[in-house]
Amino acid sequence: DTGVSQDPRHKITKRGQNVTFRCDPISEHNRLYWYRQTLGQGPEFLTYFQNEAQLEKSRLLSDRFSAERPKGSFSTLEIQRTEQGDSAMYLCASTVPGRQQNTEAFFGQGTRLTVV
Amino acid sequence: AQSVTQPDIHITVSEGASLELRCNYSYGATPYLFWYVQSPGQGLQLLLKYFSGDTLVQGIKGFEAEFKRSQSSFNLRKPSVHWSDAAEYFCAVGPNDYKLSFGAGTTVTVRA
Numbered sequence: 001d002t003g004v005s006q007d008p009r010h011k012i013t014k015r016g017q018n019v020t021f022r023c024d025p026i027s028e029h030n031r032l033y034w035y036r037q038t039l040g041q042g043p044e045f046l047t048y049f050q051n052e053a054q055l056e057k058s059r060l061l062s063d064r065f066s067a068e069r070p071k072g073s074f075s076t077l078e079i080q081r082t083e084q085g086d087s088a089m090y091l092c093a094s095t096v097p098g099r100q101q102n103t104e105a106f107f108g109q110g111t112r113l114t115v116v
Numbered sequence: 117a118q119s120v121t122q123p124d125i126h127i128t129v130s131e132g133a134s135l136e137l138r139c140n141y142s143y144g145a146t147p148y149l150f151w152y153v154q155s156p157g158q159g160l161q162l163l164l165k166y167f168s169g170d171t172l173v174q175g176i177k178g179f180e181a182e183f184k185r186s187q188s189s190f191n192l193r194k195p196s197v198h199w200s201d202a203a204e205y206f207c208a209v210g211p212n213d214y215k216l217s218f219g220a221g222t223t224v225t226v227r228a
Contacts, residue, residue: 017163032216042120042218043160056215071149091160092175097213105214107152 004108006092012114013082020078021111026093032075033105034067035091043091045050049075050097082115118143122219129197132209135175137192137222139207149190150208150216151181160206166190183192202226 005024013019025032030051046065047057051072060066064082065108069075089096089112095105120141130137141147148167152160164175171183181192190207204223210216 033212041220042208044151047193048213064158093214094159095174104162104165105216107161109157109159 004092004094004106006090006111006112009109010114015084015115016081018078018080019082019113020076020114021061021090022074022076023092024074025092026106027099029094029096029106030068030072031095031097032115033093033095034077034092035093036061037089037091037110039088044048046077069077079113082113084115087113087115118147118209118211118217120209120217120219122205122207122222124222125220126223126225128225128227131199132196133194135194135197135198135201135224137205137224139190139192139219141190141207141209142188142208147190147209148211149181149183150210151175151179151190152206152208152218152222153177153202153203154206163192163205167195180222185208195227197224199226199228 007022033048034046037043047067049069052069052076064080089110091110093105093107095103119142123138136222150165151163163179164173166173166183173181179194204221206218206219206221208216220225
């Protein structure tokens with residue numbers, strides 16, 4: 001297993017376009033998290049899934065943001081009508097459920113989005 | 117509400133010298149605290165975590181952190197830094213899952 005995989009690693013898009021990012025978690029990790037990291041800041045939690053169920057989405061930044069995990073394996077994060085303020089690194093992490101002291105969340109290398 | 121403050125944006129340290137990175141948190145219950153490291157082009161890697169018990173926590177790469185409830189702090193230390201420790205370090209706090217709140221990070225530069 002090579003860890004959490006994110007695709008693409010870099011994306012440049014024009015303002016107003018839609019973009020979709022993919023995250024493949026470590027196999028058998030049924031919890032998956034999305035974070036956003038802007039320049040000079042730490043990651044900011046967006047949403048997470050347990051299997052295919054999205055357990056929290058209130059922290060998604062606007063209704064332009066949506067995430068899915070249809071089969072409980074990979075996940076996608078979509079941003080519609082991108083704005084320059086969406087430029088950031090989008091990180092994915094996965095873990096197994098359980099007591100936090102016994103688990104670790106593994107992060108992918110992220111997708112860097114640039115909106116021009 | 118939960119939040120983390122890392123007062124130092126950037127620290128420069130000589131190779132072989134000791135390193136201490138500060139972290140202050142705000143959390144309404146017993147905090148779960150973490151330190152992560154992020155190298156350029158790499159994902160976040162967990163250095164160590166604290167949940168309960170011994171307030172001095174040992175992690176990977178020779179790092180340790182001390183939880184001080186009275187000061188709401190969880191400072192990271194390393195007795196002797198190596199050039200490979202140059203990276204960005206993030207302190208995080210969360211509930212009993214990984215919906216974490218991260219600090220803004222401290223960039224560590226190691227000079228020869």
